[in-house]
Amino acid sequence: GAVVSQHPSWVICKSGTSVKIECRSLDFQATTMFWYRQFPKQSLMLMATSNEGSKATYEQGVEKDKFLINHASLTLSTLTVTSAHPEDSSFYICSARGTGGGLPQHFGDGTRLSIL
């Protein structure tokens, strides 16, 4: 149980394009989803928290217009990196948490984004 699917797993695109990453909870309803960014050999940095049907809450220093997050249903959240540039290249990971308090987050397999 508690499977989170993230797609795509790897994407390479040209500078200036927008890239959408999907995060789906397959066997539970995710009231809250989280988006992280991870640089090589570093820890996970929380970018934003999204709750179904409401606007995402971004962490300090994360550009809202750059990283668009949509959580339209209880099983799907998307992260769109707009007008991507090489400095946006990174590993992006989503996680989802079900209803009820104190439940652990379940992570997707991550997306490796490379901007040329």
Add this chain to the structure above:
Amino acid sequence: AQTVTQSQPEMSVQEAETVTLSCTYDTSENNYYLFWYKQPPSRQMILVIRQEAYKQQNATENRFSVNFQKAAKSFSLKISDSQLGDTAMYFCAFMRQGGSEKLVFGKGTKLTVNP
């Protein structure tokens, strides 16, 4: 704000032996949860073990156990009978009860199990 500190960037252990990974945290909260996550080379984040702060009993999951010292704000992970598949990055994480319940991660410890 909460902080999580993992003071051992890298550790190694021989197969079948026991290793302990350290984690300390700083918080003014009384109700919270602590986690250990494993990230193998595949980069998938895998939940290893979870501890509720209100429980005095240390959590155990097969070969994995924790030593939770609430007063000292310490949460170490012990891996017994280490296996080659335990080779991974290990992240300690804190989650405040209530609110958004977002995770605060430590910087991680890279564990290598040697044959």
